[in-house]
Amino acid sequence: MLESILITIATAATPLLIAAMGELVVERSGVLNLGVEGMMIMGAISGFAVALTTGSVWIGVFAAILVGAAFALIFGFLTLSLVTNQVATGLALTLFGLGLSGMLGEGFVGRPGLKLGRIDIPFLSDLPFVGRLLFGQDPLFYVSLLLTAAVAYFLFATRAGLMLRAVGDNHTSAHAQGINVVAVRYLAVMFGGACAGLAGAYLSLVYTPQWVENMTAGRGWIALALVVFASWRPWRVVAGAYLFGGVTIGQLHAQAQGMAIPSQLLSSLPYLATIAVLVIISRNRRLTMMNTPASLGRPFVPER
C-alpha cells in the first residue's frame, strides 16, 4: 500500500520536476518565461497525437520535445530579438498554447492513447519495498533524475554553465567579457521549452494516457513556483516536486477514501500549498534576494 502510494507520488512529481528543471536553466540565464503551461500543453497534445498516429510512444516523446523547443523559439524571438516584455510574452505563449492545443486536439478527445511502459530491471525490481520504487519505474522517471544531475553539474562545474550564470547575473558585464548574451539566452530558452514539452508528453503518455483539453491544469505554473521555492538550486527542485507530488496524491487518496471533505476543496490543496510555500519563501527576503538571478526579466539590447 505505502509502496504503491510512493510510486504514484513519483509519477505526479516527475512532470513537475522536468518542467521546473527546464525553467530553472532559463531563469538562471536571466530570462523569465511564463509560457511553461503553454509549452507543456503543446507537448502533451503533440506527444499524444504523434504516438497515436505513428504507433510509437518514443516518436511521440521526441515530437513533444521538438514542439516544446519550437514553441519556446517563438518566445525567444520576441523577447530576445524584438525585446518585448517577458511577462506579457510568456502569458501570450500560455494563452496561445492552450488555444492551439484545444484546436489541434479536438479529434483526439476520448480516444484511448498509448502508454509508455515501465522498465523492469531483473532481480533488483523484485527487492522488497524499494524494488519497484527504485528499479521498476517508467523510463522518464530516470530521465528526470539524470536531468537534475546533469543540470546541477552543468551549472556549477562547467565553463559553459558559469557563462550561463554570468549572463543571468549581470548581462552587461557578461557582454563586456565577450559572451554572446543573446545566443546563450536563446539556447537556454529552447532547452526550457524542450523540457516543458517532455513534461507535457509525460502527462499524456504516462500519467493519464489520454488527451483532455487543458489537461496540464496549472502544472506549468506550479513548476514556475517550484523554481522560486528551490531558490534556483537544482536538487531543491526535486524536494519541491516530490512535496507537491505528495500533496496531489495525498488529496486524491483522501477523495478515494470518501472523506467528509468535499472533493473540490481537496483538489484545490495543491494550489493553496503553492501559495503557502511561496509566502514562506518570500518572507525570508535576504535568502530570495541572494539567489535570484540579478538580471531576471530585464531586457538586453547589445550595444555596438
Added chain:
Amino acid sequence: MMRVELVKRPQQSALFSALSPFIALLLTLVAGAIMFLFLGKNPVDALYYFFIEPLLETWSLHELAVKAAPLILIGVGLSICYLSNNWNIGAEGQFIIGAIAGSILPVVFPGFQSWIVLPLMLLMGVVGGAAYAGIPAWLKARFGTNEILTSLMLVYVAQLFLDWLVRGPWRNPEGFNFPETRSFHAYAVLPEIWPASGRAHWGFIFAIVAALVLWFVLSRTLKGFEVKLIGQSPRAGRFAGFSRARMVIFAFLVSGALAGLAGISEVSGAIGQLRPSISPGYGFTAIIVAFLGRLNPLGIIAAGLVLALSYLGGEAAQISIGVSDKVARAFQGMLLFFVLACDTLIHYRIRISRRLRAKGVEAPAGHA
C-alpha cells in the same frame, strides 16, 4: 552579410504608438488566413464568417455588447495594474468570486424581493472581487510574494469553489439534480438596454462608464500620474513620495473590483443563475484586450469589441463552415504575440545594414 538590429529611438514614436495595434490586427488576419488554408477552408470565406457576418444583424450586435462588457470592465482594471507594474493575471478568479458574492442574495435568500436587491448584488460583487484580488496584493505588499503566481493559483481555487457550491450547498432544490443554482428572480436580473431588439444588458454601460472614468483618472489626475510614474520608474516614484506598497493594494483592489462587477453583471444580466462554468476565459482574454488597447482605457473599449467579435466569430464560423470554435482561442493568443511584437516599433527603429566581413577575421567581441 545582412544584419538586422534594433536601434533605440530617442523618444517613443507617436506614429507607431497609434499604428501598432492596427498592424498587429492585420498580421493576425494574414496568419489566420494561412491557418484556415491549412485547415482546408477557403480563407476569404472563413474570415468573412469570422469577422464580418456577426456585424450584420442587430441581435448579434447585442451579443457583441454582451461579450464585450466583461472584457472591457476587466481590461481597464488590468490596465491600472500593468501600468503600475503589478502583474495581476488572476482576473478570472476575481470575476468568479465577484459572481458568487453577488449571487448570495438571490440564491440563499430568494424570498427577499425588493428593488434594493440588484444594487446590493452589484455592490457585493464589487466587494467580493476586490477582496479576492486583495489576497495576492497583500501578500506582495507585506512579504514580497510573487503576485503573478499567487493570483493565478487563486483562479483554480475560485473555479473549484464555484464547482463545489453549484453541485453542493447552492444546488437548485427543484432542479432535477442539475449542477446549477435556482434561477434569479425578477428583482435580481440586470435589465436589458433595449429589450425589444436584443440581449445587451447594463453591464455594457458599466463598462463604458468605467473606461471613461479610468481614462480621466489616468490622464488628468495626480493618482494617474502616480500609477504611471511608479510603473515606469519605481525610484523616481519613491523620490516623489509615492508608496509602492500602497500602489500594489490600490491597483489590485481597483482591478479586482471591476472584475467582480463584470462577474456579477454576467451572471445577473446574461446567464440568470450560477453554473459550474460561467466564463469562457474572459479574465484571461482581457489580458489581451488590455495590451491591444495599449493600456489606454479608450483603446481598451475598442480592443474589447474586437476580442468580443473573435468569440462571436468563432461561434459563427463553427456553424457556417464547420471549423471548431476553439480556433478563436488560438486567434486570440496569436493576436497578443503580434501586438507585443509591433510594440517594439514604438521604442526601437529597425536598422538593416550590409556589412562585409573579410574571411578569417574574428568578429569583434560580443558579436560572434
